[in-house]
Amino acid sequence: MYSGTAKPPVMRSAAWRITLWATLAFAFGAMIVFIFLHQFVAGDIQRRTDAWLAGEAGVLGDVAARTPKGVLYRRIVGEVAELASREVPHKQGANAGLNDSVFFLQTAADGSMGLWVGAGDAGAHLRAIRKSKIMPDTPSDLGVNGFDTPFRVVSVRMANGSHIYLGLSERDEQRVLRNLRLRFILLWLLIVLIGSAIVFYTTLRMLRHIRKITEAASRIGEEDLSTRVPTTSRNDEIAHLALTLNRMLDRIESTIHQMHTITGALAHDIRSPLTAVRAKLEMSLTAAVRDEESESIVSAIEDMDRLTDFLNKSLDVAEARANALRLNRTAIDLNELLRAMIDLYEPSMSEKGLRVKLNTAGSLKVSADAALLHRMIANLFDNELKHLPVSCTIAISLRAVDDAALLVVEDDGPGFDPEISTHIFERRVKGRNSNGHGLGLAFVDAVVRAHGGTVEASNRPSGGALLAITLPLAENVDSVLSPAMALVSE
């Protein structure tokens, strides 16, 4: 249902692709920057934690070593440890009073529980400490049963062989990092979205300008050469493209204009004397008394008419080659035209012993210049009539192929001379036995091309010539104004 051409232009725009890649690159780059930042922040927090732990553990170790073992020992060391734990911000409101993010634990030399300052059960901490080998003076992570986050623990070995452990929960550190990550991801998403929207909008605008240039350029030449592609006041690549295109169109227009001037002047300057000469010849024809006299005058007139025909076709071919033919397009039924043409040529063909077969699939309308198309088809028939030997058959078929009308004219005659078959559409190329001026097929080719069609000439494998002509079908017959309508609407 959705073919490529049915989608609106914005869906097919290259802006999507450009935006996608730009967004991907930006998102990836931002992510890498964040990972570095995260690593740095996490490392810095840990370094600060470790420094604090080491300092506090040193103080505690000092206090523990100096306090004599007795009744007061537990109280003094316990209070110092509690003071230390108060330095840590305490966010757990549920367990008010005791801060569960810090613990102090002293083990005896045999590893049994000595002193415990902290929230909750000391047993879990002790078991975890016993399980992991904590090196003295080196901070390390300790996972404790019943706590989601591990503790950062530093241990000090006392002179009497006992150990002091000071632990700080990594909960705060992780919360800070989690907040950082969350905020970053939100910001990152926002920036990526806004960034891609901006990229998309700007590329779309830029590309829309290019599309306008393309549309304008495709219109130029089909109808008139005087319009130009839109330009901008900016001095960027697109403006340069538009300017270059316009300069190119200026040159083309002036060339075509020159061509029209030359062919127009040629036509006028040659036609007027030709008209005068022809008139003089005709006058003398009426005055001629003897048959021989009139004979030579008639032959001179015929020569003149051939010259005129040659002039007309040469100019047509030249103009069509330069894409300068003025076409007055109307909708023409090729099927009807072929039938009329066959009707016209059939008697002459059968006089010569030629047969014509027509095979069509019915009405096929093309948008073409009627006069040129008539002359082009007449040329094809003239060509066959002049060059085919007796008792040949000409098979003409017409059918629609995709968006074009395909007209195939084939015969079972001698075919194209292999020597010239590669230059068959060039001017003045003709077979050895041809007596025309060799413009016939060049004219056919020129007219078909001027209408946006193609001509292919070949020899059939079974012998004989084959000409395949395609002409674009009239897309919308209603939109093609008849000349009379055009006159009225002017």
Added chain:
Amino acid sequence: MRLLLVEDELEIQTFLQRSLTEAGYQVEAAGDGKTAERLAIESQHDALIVDLGLPDQDGITLILKLRQLGLSTPVLILSARRSVDDRVRGLEQGGDDYLTKPFALAELLARLRNLVKRSSSSTTDGNRLRVLDLELDLLRREASRNGEILNLTPQEFVLLEYLCRNAGRVVTRSMILDQVWGMRIQPDTNVVDVHIYRLRGKVDTAGDRPLIRTLRGVGYVLRDR
């Protein structure tokens, strides 16, 4: 018959004036658009012959101006251009005609006669067209000569009808192509002659006085006397 000839090339103007006078017309000639406009308004003409390439204005502009002034005289347009533009075609549909240069004098005369519609000697009686002993039934698409039905193809009937409607006037090959087949082409081959030849074989059978006459280098005429 009064004609106004508008042609700036003096040589062609002189020749046309002389041959048109010889053909029995009264000819006034103008070399530019202004003079032509004045002459056309001052006196009545039966037809205008206008060259498109005038020194002071476009021939089409002149014709359209005259039409706006209420002049309905038929115009024969002479053009040195090969491709006939839309405006000429529009005029052609309004009953005017055009010829491209160079043209045969006979062609010009034939088209001119066709244009001024000098009454043909064929007589029409409802759906019947009569020229001497030739009779065409336009409804049944049947032709008969001396009461004998002629065995014509539909196309031959159209051709004969065209000749009959112009009985006594010369019709050229290009006029036949234009009017009978609706094509403005100049075949390199004698396609029209073969059609006439065949038609003649059916119309002018032995014993009868031949009706279709060939004028060498000019065209054909259906005898009406």
